[in-house]
Amino acid sequence: MEPRLEANLINWNSCVRVHAESQFYDVEGWLRNAPGPPSRETEALGDVAGKTLVHLQCHFGMDTLRWARAGATVTGLDFSPAAIDEATSLAERAGLSERASFVCANVYDAPRAFPGRRFDVVYVSLGSLCWLPDVAAWGGVVADLLAPGGKLYLHDVHPFTSCFDDDGERVIYSYFEEPDSPFIFDSTSTYTDGEELSATRTYEWNHSIGEIVAALIGRGLVLDSLTEHDWTLFHQFPWLEENASGLLVVPEGRPRIPLSFTVLAHVPSKV
Template sequence: MSDDYRILNKANWDERAPAHAASPDYDLHRFLDEPDFISPVVRFDQPLLGDVRGLHAVHLQCHIGTDTLSLARLGATVTGLDFSAASLTQARQLAERTGTPIEFVESDVYDAETALGAERFDLVYTGVGALCWLPSVRRWAETVAGLLRPGGRLFIREGHPMLWATDEKHTDKLVLGYPYFELPEPMVFADEGTYVDTDAEFEATTTHEWNHGLGEIVTAVLDVGLTLTGLTEHASVPWNALPEQMEQGHDGEWRLSAHPERLPLTYTLQARKPRPDSD
């Protein structure tokens, strides 16, 4: 496959990183003012994530590092990885300003094992809005398996493929407008904005994205030898994914205003890498 998708997507993220860091939606001032503040995303994850104190963790596709910093504040030793140099600039500044020792590495996620080393981590963490930028979920799963130590685990909360397949331009009903299953060719989008509140104007507007069906994701994880330990579907998502059809709760999560039971919006998947002496 051509590397054009990396070039286009990297330009998009590089341009948006400073705007994201400056946006109130990322709450960077709270990380600076409140030593125990953690991101709403990681706060939502905590009940399923559990105790991470003492774990060596890697956050793949870490962007500007707010979730990475949150994992560190929960007691993990964390490495953040992203292909966007501009995003990592913001992440490093945030870590330095809060006095938090975090290693940030610039690399494409598929090259993470080469960039970081094999079987180094007790925890591979991936947050919402990551897999849609990758053309092959199988290659992603191979990367995760390569990074994990025996006994280590994968934790990912991600946008549900049913949400990614829903056309958000329809504001009065739920309409499936995009592929549910992974296809060889990308979906091509041209979006002049971004998902946070900002007055910034952008020039890098074209992105290439892919959906991956839930069965494809689970199968990829199993095929690389990991053991599935949890799969939970959620009726909420951290941003207003379907404008004019959602309302925000006290927890900061967005849900369908009418009959939220109709559509899963995110899911949490957990898996472990077996130890050599395990059955």
């Protein structure tokens, strides 16, 4: 693995226990309430009962396991062994092990991690693409994993927001992918509450909306929808406000900007 991804892996390994114990993820509440996927996601993907779904960059599996509750046979993939161990134990605690498995691999090696296997759904959730230096290669991974007629559901941080400083006041980073100029961060904190991290260095990359869409259509996917949202799910900027639905939004009086986005795409069925 290249050194920048190696550094990210060490950082992610150090995040897993902190995240699993955080109020942000609230694992005990999640086990008690046993939520399925959010309605916006089930409306987009339809009935997944009996379908196969692979979740790329699954972290410790909470988003993955929601789809097992909806009836899919799910496979989570993440390069962090700590995340995969935690996800496997969470599946057991949730009673979902029969329909859920977790595999440790770099996302760029995913097709080799599942030799000969294709999935009905590739699912990617918030906070994923910024860890990847090459979005075109990621588009190839998605295409290689999907069965004919299979669907991609991607919800991620809007790349426009990644251009801003931590206060969300000034544009200081490139909107476009710069493979050789990652955003380099050194921080003892993560996006959840909890202890300080032992490994602080990370490398991140932005990918414009155009680059993400081109990565997918360049590998033969058909774009069904691209939606820019004025809400997100984590406190990216100190001035975001929580609305009545629990989504984080721009407060009144500030210009509305896109905070996250969703892409739905599919691979044509064979004729």
